[in-house]
Amino acid sequence: MLVSYRWLNEYVDLTGVTAKELANRITKSGIEVERVEALDRGMNGVVIGHVLECEQHPNADKLRKCLVDLGEGEPVQIICGAPNVAKGQKVAVAKVGAVLPGNFKIKRAKLRGEESNGMICSLQELGVEAKVVPKEYADGIFVFPSDAPIGADALEWLGLYDEVLELSLTPNRADCLSMIGVAYEVAAILGREVKLPEAAVSENSEHVRDYISVRVEAPGDNPLYAGRIVKNVQIGPSPLWMQARLMAAGIRPHNNVVDITNYILLEYGQPLHAFDYDRLGSKEIVVRRARTGETIVTLDDVERKLSEEHLVITNGREPVALAGVMGGANSEVRGDTKTVFIEAAYFTSPVIRQAVKDHGLRSEASTRFEKGIDPARTKEALERAAALMAKYAGGEVVGGIVEANAWREEPVVVTVSLERINSVLGTAMTKEEVAAILSNLQFPFTEDNGTFTVHVPSRRRDIAIEEDIIEEVARLYGYDHLPATLPVAEAKPGHLTPYQAKRRRVRRYLEGAGLYQAITYSLTSPDKVARFALETTEPIRLALPMSEERSVLRQSLIPHLLEAASYNRARQVENVALYEIGSVYLSKGENVQPAEKERLAGVITGLWHTHLWQGEKKAADFYVAKGILDGLFSLLGVDHRIAYRPAKRADLHPGRTADIWLDGTVIGFVGQLHPATQKEWDLKETYVFELALAELLNAESEAIRYEPIPRFPSVVRDIALVVDENVEAGALKQAIAEAGKPLVKDVSLFDVYQGDRLPDGKKSIAFSLRYYDPERTLTDEEVAAVHERVLAAVEKQFGAVLRG
Amino acid sequence: MKERLYELKQEALRRIDEAKDVKALNDVRVAYLGKKGPITEVLRGMGALPPGERPKIGALANEVREVIQQALEAKQAKLEQEEVERKLAAEAIDVTLPGRPVRLGNPHPLTRVIEEIEDLFIGMGYTVAEGPEVETDYYNFEALNLPKGHPARDMQDSFYITEEILLRTHTSPMQARTMEKHRGRGPVKIICPGKVYRRDTDDATHSHQFTQIEGLVVDRNIRMSDLKGTLREFARKLFGEGRDIRFRPSFFPFTEPSVEVDVSCFRCEGHGCSVCKGTGWIEILGAGMVHPNVLEMAGFDPKTYTGFAFGMGPERIAMLKYGIDDIRHFYQNDLRFLRQFLRV
CATH class of the missing domain: 3.50.40.10 (Phenylalanyl-trna Synthetase, Chain B, domain 3)
Structure with missing residues (x-):
């Protein structure tokens, strides 16, 4: 709502309150005044002139040579380019020395050889917005009524010595979409009367x-x-x-x-x-x-x-x-x-x-x-x-x-007590203060023993309940006068839920491991929606998407992480390691809220580690990604329940992808992008993972219990086993651990070899086994016996033989 | 004989002094203290002396031997020390060469802001509540005193999925959800961070997806002054002890009275600068007393209970705090942007 200060002054006496002050007062009381604009825009020297003569410019088709009476001295010659200028018109003339908006100074000039002593103005040239200029004057100068006095200040006649307040109205204050409504508001703020216009008809x-x-x-x-x-x-x-x-x-x-x-x-x-x-x-x-x-x-x-x-x-x-x-x-x-x-x-x-x-x-x-x-x-x-x-x-x-x-006015009567006002606001207002505010609002009311019965005028349709009155009182009382207190209540400690706390640990871990946290959009395109998803359903589609690109809710975080990696690569940031924790959305049928499942996903591409002057340079690979996940599982205390099993998944390298199992369920995967998919996103070798976060964080983990530090020396034995090349190291390791129980405490893989020194189709895997008994020092014989047992077991299960 | 011993001593000490390495020193040792050395020879020749002289010369010879011995040891130690120093000097490295880098990632700036705010309110006894991003029309609007056809629904152009299901346009639905869980009994004291969605075209100041943090306190005798005190505390912890806040009246359908909350500018201390657009104040929050209809719909008796609620935008706070000029940065995941938020 644009409010003319001078017009408003007809309904409320604004004496002593400038437009700027008024704007501040209105804003402080609840209606934001976005700006105050002076319509004269710094102009001066514009008068009403009378066009006495108007003829074609001798040297220019589009110009006219006018003789204009400015009400003082001799009439002056002015060259005018407006198509509608004509003899007899009363027009706005910017005299020589006048200033127009933008500090545009009018000077005596020669136009195509003819002297021009000023400028006949269009409304636009006087700072009026083109869209409100009357159509007949839109492409030319403005013409005043014939009775306009020659030599008078044109800006005054055009009402431009005024300021306009732009009110930004919230939907509840539709009453201020009128000058009278604004007048009531201003009257309440200033404590002045409202003068209503005359409406009598004969x-x-x-x-x-x-x-x-x-x-x-x-x-x-x-x-x-x-x-x-x-x-x-x-x-x-x-x-x-x-x-x-x-x-x-x-x-x-x-x-x-x-x-x-x-x-x-x-x-x-x-x-x-x-x-x-x-x-x-x-x-x-x-x-x-x-x-x-x-x-x-x-x-x-x-x-x-x-x-x-x-x-x-x-x-x-x-x-x-x-x-x-x-x-x-x-x-x-x-x-x-x-x-x-x-x-x-x-x-x-x-x-x-x-x-x-x-x-x-x-x-x-x-x-x-x-x-x-x-x-x-x-x-x-x-x-x-x-x-x-x-x-x-x-x-x-x-x-x-x-x-x-058919309209019947229903009177709105609201009662509110002084005590309620003070207890809701935390103030110590008096009856008189509240009464004064209600009077200024011109809300008729009665007061009985601290209870106000307010008859709400129909112009204020936003007021219907006690709280509405409390708000009126509060805003006119002034929030600056509100004390600052803290809730008085029993002090209960705040906290994160165990899930939230663990999730934060996971974030810190991943960041410590070298990944940056990304946040990507939840809305995606139909062709991406189900790609990489651990679970899929019918996509959830917006009724009115703004674009196809953001039309359905994602079922995996990976596509947008790949987009982010690709975005970075296109900007010469080739080494990218990002993770995101966010929801995917799985339909549970039409018109019901979907399942929102939190996922943890990551993308790693480019070099993982570089320290060139010492000759170190390591590209990200499957085992970088896996290593990060291994650490995560240890952090969450589920490492011993996790298994990686080779898997085939769309968009992933068929030989370099593992499903991740927690106990008996797949909770995620890690793998290399399929070359075709890599190309699609314009990426080089790239590794991704996605995990069902809730399953991970909600998995029970044992409380930490101290285990005594070894008091006796342990014995370490290395073995290199030759097996068929398709034997999985994980299975071999598990078999060793199983067969070595209880004396074998650690089995760690330290070498894998495949090549000239072994027969075709064979590989050698070397493990280091640590034997330990918490009660005593082990003898060579005891260790040897278990070692034999281990060898026998792997030979039986995998045909493994000791490498000579 | 005496003279001979003195001479030997002087000679040996001179040679020890001249010895340049351990080997030369060994030569000296063998030459003077060996079984065939001159001192032994002197002792052997003692038989020619009168018996009265013998003990004297013997003692002198031993003394000379002792002196030489000590000088040898001292020199030996000195040479060894020099050797070590030479070796260490040869091992010197350029300590200004780069260290082996430790890979470090860091949180997204929005997470930084959200966690900081979470912690700040947890310190004031709040818990963190989270809820669905795909909401029902009821929780997103109706339970917040925005019935169908309410003019304020225009204020938030929403992504509907069906007539009843939409992407939440604010985190306020958690107000109703949390209150319902409390079954009409206070106190309720929560903050709810989360993603929200609006039908806006993405540009420097708009994003169709952004985050919000909602706060809600419902109890007996919660006053609007408590809201002011709480938010002042919050502003001081987040933006610095010197900060003040002010309330400006506003309108939200789910609070009454409603206010917008400004914080005194942390850049210019309220004098006016580009951050606060010369006003000395920065708008950061919307807040108010929970509307009685909202309390009632969620099962709380508005006669007994009052409450306050507030909502803020982490994007806006991050933009102010870090001087970020374009909201799209938060969702582009440009590493050149993300990497800037490592420092604690």
Whole structure:
């Protein structure tokens, strides 16, 4: 809402309060003033001039040579390029020495050999926004009414010595979508009176019912419809002061009748519509829901298809307006309009919102209906509009109002106690302070023993309950006066849940292990949604996605991590190691919330370790990724329950991928990207993993129990076993550990060899076995016996033989 | 004979002094103290002396031997020391060469901010509640006093999946969910961080996905002044002890009264700078007293219980704290960006 300071001053005395101060006070009390703009934009030296002569410039087709009377001294010659400049016009002239917006100084000049002593201005040149300049002056200079005094300050006549406050209104404060509403707010803040405009109408002896009748078939959508007839109007420009106010409020002036309806809209917040009575096509107005297939051509000359969800004003046969949104072209007020039917109605919000949504048509009127108007002011606004049309369009107001009124004002009475106010706010206000605030708000109230009974005016539809009153009191009392305290309650310690605490440990571990945390988007494209997913379901699709790229909810974190890796690679960051913890979304059927499962995923590509001057350079490989996961499983105390098993998964290298099992369930995987997939994402050799985080974090882990430090020496024996090349080291190791129980405490693999020195199809795997007995020192014989047992076991299970 | 011994001593000491390495020193040792050495020879020749002289010369010879012995040892030690020093000098390295790098990753800046805020409120007795990102219309809107058709729904253009299911537009649904779990009995004291989604076109200041942290306290006798005190405490811990906060009246359907909360600018101490756009204040929170309808719908009696709620955007806080100029950085995962958030 754009509020002219000078206009506002007509309803509330603003003496002693500058526009800036006012803006601060309004902001502090609850409505944000986004900016205060001085309309004069630092201009001066612009006067109203009279064009005495106007002829073609001798040397330029598009220029005119004008002789202009500026009300002082001799008339001056001014060269003007505007196509509409003409002899006899009263125009805005920036004199030599004048300053226009942007500190543009007007100097004496020669244009194509002809002297020019100033500049005849368009409204745009005077800082008026092009979209509000009246259409007839949009491409040329502005022409004042013929009675404008020569030599007078043009800026004053254009209402530009004014400041405009831009209010940013929250949806509850629709009351401030009107000057009167703002006036009440400002009056409450300043503790001053509100002066309401004059709305008395003098009527002729005819009666409106002889002209028109009104029937509302959808009273739920339109509880109140009122109208008046004004005859013998003369369509012409509205008074300049009115045009200036409309422009300051961001509305383009059209003609007197239309401008008056807009002026009332701004003043009362009550949208009006003026129909050309003679072109209505009947003597009745019927308000009803549109029929499917019905159409209307609106004022903007667009044919609109209607449905039963839209409300229309009809002449009994066909729509003449899309109710509350835009009038029809067929009954538009034109230059030859003689009789006007003014509509003042209360349309309810949902039906208007639907029309706005369906037709993409938002207007000053529809915005107000959507947010809710005050029906108690509807008829008053109508009266004022009729009065202004009589005054400024030469009209004659036909006696009486035609109306269909199903609206009953329901009084809103709220009681609130002083004690409640103070206990909710934590203040120590007195009865008198609260009473003063309510008085300033002009809320009628009674007070009895600290209990206030407040009669809420209909203009404040946002106030219905005790808390609303408390808020009014609080904001006008001033939040700066609110003390700062802390809740008084039993002190219970705060904490993370075990899951949250473990998840943080996991993060720190991964970061310590060299991975950076990424956060990627949850929305993805249908072609990526299920790739890499541990589990898949029917994708969950947005009803109205903004793009196909962000249309479904992801089922794996990996695709977007790959995107991030690729993004980095494209920017010369080739060594990438990222992890992400985030949800994937698995459908549980339509219209129910999906399962949201937390996943931990990672991507590693490029060099893992470089320390070149000492000759170290290690590319990321499968075992880098696996090593990180091994550490994670140890951290979580599940390492002994984890198994890696070779697996085949889409998008992954068939020979370099392992499923990760926790006890009997697959909880994740780790592997190298399939070369084709790598290429698709424009990556080099890349490793990924994804784990079901909840399964991991919720897995029971044993509490730490101290084990005595060895008191006796242990014995270490190495063995190198030759096996078929397809024997898995993991299985071999497990067999050794099993066979060596209980004396073999550690089995660690230290070498794998395959090559010339072994037969084809064979490999050698070497382990180091540590034997230990907590009770005593082991003898060579004891160790040898177990060692034999181990060898026998692996020979039996894997055909393993000791490497010679 | 006496003179001979003195002479030998002087000679030996001179040669010891001249010895350049352990081998030369050994030669000296053999030459003077060996079985065939001159001192032994002197002793052997003692038979020619009168018996009265013998003990004197014997003692002198032993003394000379002792002196030489000590000089040898001292020299030996010195030479060995020199050897060690030579060897160490040869082993010197360039300590300015780069160390073997330790790989270190770090948290995402949003996680830094969220965890810092979590910890700060945990310190004030809050617990951390998390909830679904795909919400029902009921929890996202209706339970928050935003019935269908409410004008404020315009404020948040949402990603619907079906008419009843949508991506949550704020973390506020956790208010209702948590209160319901408490079955009408306080106190409730939670903060809820999480991802939220809105139908915005991504640009420098908008992101269709972002994060929020919601806070909620419900108990008997919770006052709006408690909200002010709590948030002031929060602002001082997050932005520095000197900070102050101010409330500006605002509107949210789920709180009444509602306020927007500004923190005095931490860059300019409130004098006005580019961070606070010259106002000295930075808006960081929305807050208010929990609307009685919200309490009631979640099973709390608004006559007995009051509460406050607040919500903030970690992106905004991170942008302010670290001077980040574009919200898209948070979701591009450019390592040149992520790497900047290592320091504790």
